Amino acid sequence: MRFLKIAWEWFDERTDASKVIGPILKHPVPPNTGWKYVFGSATLVAFLIQVVTGIALATAYVSSAGQAYESLKWITDKAFLGHLMRGMHYFGASAMVLLVGMHMIRTFLTGSYKFPRELNWVVGVFLLGLTLLMGFTGQLLRWDQNGVWSTIVAAEQAGRVPLLGPWIARFLMGGQTVGAATLSRFFAYHVFFIPALIFGMVGLHLVLVLRHGISEPPKPSFPVNPKTYRAWYEDMLHQEGVPFWPDAAWRDAIVGVLVVACVMLLAWWVGPPELGTPPDPTVIQAYPRPDWYLLWYFAVLALLPHGSEDYVIVGAPLVAGVCLLVLPLVFNKGERAPSRRPWAVVSIIVIVSAVGVLWLEGDRAPWSPDFDNKALPATVVHAAGPDIANGAQLFHEKGCENCHNVSGYGGHRGPDLSHVGDRLSAQQIVLRILNGGNNMPAYASSMKPEDLNAIVAFLKSRRVGG
Amino acid sequence: MSEQMTEARRKFLSRLSLGAGGIISALIGLPVLGFLVAPLFERVGREWRGVGAVGDFEKGKTTEVRFEDASPLAWAGVTGKTGAWLRHQPDGQFAAYAINCTHLGCPVRWLPEAELFMCPCHGGVYYSDGTVAAGPPPRPLVRYPVRVRNGLVEILTSPTPIT
Numbered sequence: 001m002r003f004l005k006i007a008w009e010w011f012d013e014r015t016d017a018s019k020v021i022g023p024i025l026k027h028p029v030p031p032n033t034g035w036k037y038v039f040g041s042a043t044l045v046a047f048l049i050q051v052v053t054g055i056a057l058a059t060a061y062v063s064s065a066g067q068a069y070e071s072l073k074w075i076t077d078k079a080f081l082g083h084l085m086r087g088m089h090y091f092g093a094s095a096m097v098l099l100v101g102m103h104m105i106r107t108f109l110t111g112s113y114k115f116p117r118e119l120n121w122v123v124g125v126f127l128l129g130l131t132l133l134m135g136f137t138g139q140l141l142r143w144d145q146n147g148v149w150s151t152i153v154a155a156e157q158a159g160r161v162p163l164l165g166p167w168i169a170r171f172l173m174g175g176q177t178v179g180a181a182t183l184s185r186f187f188a189y190h191v192f193f194i195p196a197l198i199f200g201m202v203g204l205h206l207v208l209v210l211r212h213g214i215s216e217p218p219k220p221s222f223p224v225n226p227k228t229y230r231a232w233y234e235d236m237l238h239q240e241g242v243p244f245w246p247d248a249a250w251r252d253a254i255v256g257v258l259v260v261a262c263v264m265l266l267a268w269w270v271g272p273p274e275l276g277t278p279p280d281p282t283v284i285q286a287y288p289r290p291d292w293y294l295l296w297y298f299a300v301l302a303l304l305p306h307g308s309e310d311y312v313i314v315g316a317p318l319v320a321g322v323c324l325l326v327l328p329l330v331f332n333k334g335e336r337a338p339s340r341r342p343w344a345v346v347s348i349i350v351i352v353s354a355v356g357v358l359w360l361e362g363d364r365a366p367w368s369p370d371f372d373n374k375a376l377p378a379t380v381v382h383a384a385g386p387d388i389a390n391g392a393q394l395f396h397e398k399g400c401e402n403c404h405n406v407s408g409y410g411g412h413r414g415p416d417l418s419h420v421g422d423r424l425s426a427q428q429i430v431l432r433i434l435n436g437g438n439n440m441p442a443y444a445s446s447m448k449p450e451d452l453n454a455i456v457a458f459l460k461s462r463r464v465g466g
Numbered sequence: 467m468s469e470q471m472t473e474a475r476r477k478f479l480s481r482l483s484l485g486a487g488g489i490i491s492a493l494i495g496l497p498v499l500g501f502l503v504a505p506l507f508e509r510v511g512r513e514w515r516g517v518g519a520v521g522d523f524e525k526g527k528t529t530e531v532r533f534e535d536a537s538p539l540a541w542a543g544v545t546g547k548t549g550a551w552l553r554h555q556p557d558g559q560f561a562a563y564a565i566n567c568t569h570l571g572c573p574v575r576w577l578p579e580a581e582l583f584m585c586p587c588h589g590g591v592y593y594s595d596g597t598v599a600a601g602p603p604p605r606p607l608v609r610y611p612v613r614v615r616n617g618l619v620e621i622l623t624s625p626t627p628i629t
Contacts, residue, residue, distance in 0.1 A: 066543020148545065149572060152626060153587075156571035159628035167506055169628045175505045176625035179546055180539035282532040282549030284565060284573045287586045301570065302588045306602055309569075369589050371575065399580035403589060413589045441591045441599030446581040 028241025029248050030216035036110075037214065039103035041252035044202065045259050046099055049092035050134070054191065056085050061141070063187035065180040068143040069278045076272065087267025090291075093135050095263055097293040100131050105348055111336030112215035115226040118328035120208040123201055125324045130198050132294070137190040139291050143183055144276035149288035151178050151186070152281075160313045178281060213237065214248075218336035226333055287368070295362030296355045302367040303358075306438070369402035370411035380407045384461065391458025394451050398443070406462060414440060421463040429456050512536055514613070514620040523554040523619065528576050528594060530565075536623040550610055550621055551576055551583070553594065560619055562610040563596045564627045569603040571626075583607065604629060 012018050060079060062071035075082035104124065107113060113121035136154070140147045151173065159169040174181030213233060242248065273291070277283065290298050304312055338345050375396040383389035395401055403413035420429070433452060436442035443452075515533035523529055531552045538546030551563040551574075563583075565573045572587035582599060583592040591599040596607035608627035613620050 064541040064543070065539075065545040066541045152566065152571040155626065156566075156569075156629055166628050170506055170625075171503065173505075173626065175508065176510055177535050177548060178626060179535060180542035181505060183545075278544060280544045280547070282530075282544075282547045282565075284530060284549065284575050286573050288572055304602075307604070309602070309604075367588050368586055369584055371584075371586060397579035399577040399582055399584060402577075402584060436600055439589060439600050441582055441593065443580075446594075 024210065025245035025249075026243040027210065027213075028237045029214045029244045030236065031240050031242050031247075032217055033214060033248055034217065035251055035255075036106050037248070038251050038255040039099050039106055040209075042255050042259050043096060043099040043103050045256040046092055046096035046263070047198070047202070049088060049260065049263055050096060051195070053085050053089040053092060054195075057089060058191060063141075063184055065143070065183040065279070068141070068183055069275065072142065072144075072275055076275065083271060084264075084267050086272035087270070088263055089138075090272045091263045091266040091270075093138055094291075094293060095259055096131055097135055099259070100128055104128060105352070107215075109338045109341075109344060109348060110215060110218050111224070111334075111338075111341065111344075113328040113332075114224045114334070114336060115229055115332045116212050117208070117215060118332050120205060120212070121328045122325055123205045123208065125321070127198065127201050127205065128324075129321070130194055130201065134190060134194055134198070135291060135293055137186050137194065140186050141183070141190055142273070142275060143279050145279055145283060145286045146276045146288050148178055148279040148281055149286045150290065151182055153288050157313050160310050162314070214244075215336075218338070220335070220337040220340050222337070223335045224333045289365075292359070292363075296358035297362075298365075299358040299362035302365070303361070366412035368411070369399075369413050371402060373401045373410045376401070376406060376409050380409065381458070382461070385457075387454050387457040388461050389458075391454035391456070391461075394455050395458055398447070398451075398455070400455070403440070417459060417462055419462055419464050421460045424459075426456050426460055429459050510536055510625075512623050514615070514622055516618045516620050517550075517552060518619055520554075520614055520617050520619055523552060523560070525554050525558070526556050528553040528578070530576070531562075531621070533621055533623065548623070548626075549573070551607075552612070552619065552621070560612045560614065561595070562612040562621045564608040564610060564624075566608065566627050567603055568598075568605045568607060568627070568629045569601070571629075574607070 057075065060071060060075050060082070062068055072086075076086055077083075079085075107121065107124070136150075140151050140154075155169040155172045155178070158172055159165040161168055170176065172182075172185075173179075174185045216233070216236065277285075289295070300312070300316075301309070335341055373396070376392045378389075381389060381392040383392065395404075395406070401410035403411045404415065404417045405412055406416075407418050424432070430452065432440070433447065433455065434442060434444040447455075513536045517531040517533055529552050530549055532547050532549050535542075535546050535548055549565045551565060553561045553563070555561060567574050567585040567587065567590050569585065569588060569590045572585050574583040574585045574590070574592065576583055581594045583594075583596070584590070585601070585603070588602050590601035590603040592603065592607050593599045596609065598604075598606055608624075610624050611622040613622075
């Protein structure tokens, strides 16, 4: 211990480390910030997990389009603790997205974006965008079937930007097709470029926190007045401030431990996402889906009215980004307490509820046809005659069952037909099959009359109690 | 007098230093930027790739075919290939369709009994001639140029279709 003390004193004398770090650690912060102020540091801990496990993974991952998958299989199945590294990296990413969202909600609800911390909010919005980009590019690096096709879907969406779309798409792919150049580029973005931006932005974020101080827990009837706030804040800190270390920092430390513990436990018990089939753009059996934190956006794309995609894919992120960036410029003063800002509270409730519902729908994905459906068993068909049995078979073969559900079998893209015999007449069913609908193809040119009759007979037999 | 000269000199030296910083940034940044955006301007030649003999494809049927991209990089591995749906039409002509749905690019599947292409992502449906039958796709499946040469069906390599 004595040796350590001597070593530290030698180091400190030559670096003035304690003179620099000491004031930072012990700078006064408002009292009673409580547990709700931990999410920023918790996000930073999650980011550190990503950096450290990411470096570890990068020592074994081969970013060659032809070999990335094999190197990942080796990391997952053969490398010592490779399975844990991948799991920590995946759940660390999930934790980071969740915590950055919670941090943002907290700073919004406590009006911490108001004067003089407007710029910190702006930097935070960029960090949110960069975090989501890291999640997306990271998923692609798994470079399995899902990864390859998700890249193509991303390029298609980028292609919707007016004028520049095809150029952006080509830039994303690193060429005209998804191939060798694509993965190398995404590796560089994910490992070097975006993290460099995040490091810079986090540094700026922390400098601004130190510069302006942590916002005090808001009180009703204590609005922010830019003319008087700074003097009032300094005075408050002088009178009531407590040293950040350890009075406030202890909560950050405890939550940091919890974050790491949760990530490690999930990584150990649940494990990393399974690697899908090897990346082959010629394999048709693919169903690209984003990781859970973007499933809500996946649902938005699926539920958009026809013809509105171009506007939503490009316009919605643009409008959302502008609203977030402009928020502190427009609402930089006034009440901070949520009890005096009902619009702020309602908007959070609406956004969280909407995203939550979209998450659940994105997971269920009823709009996706069910290609794995089996032919209806005889116990469900209850065929009163050969026509009905034949109709049930054709219902499966003609792809109807991909989208329509009968007694628990089939997809949910279209209406449930379990009791359609009670609802529609035979003529109505014929018209619908032949003419199709908004989301249903017209079978007029591809359905033989005898097949049509059999399917209609089968569907008319679908009744309650039938 | 000497104080004024010192100020003027300082101003000049400041501008000189900032200019030097600008030159350093340009000397490093421009070639790097050029390297990064090069794929946007690269002229990739298109090549005809054989996908099978005419006799391999039954009339009236649609089959999945695979072919190598034009000039894939040596380390592309399996990602250097592209898939397409090839239809041998009843009149003997061939039509090749990109497997990418025109909605958001997911690979469409062919349902032979239904004679329909169906997309797993959002339920887009196309008829056998690639026209939109139902769902969100805004336009028909992209067609690749196809020809028959000496009894061999060939498809012209093409960029990934971006809607």
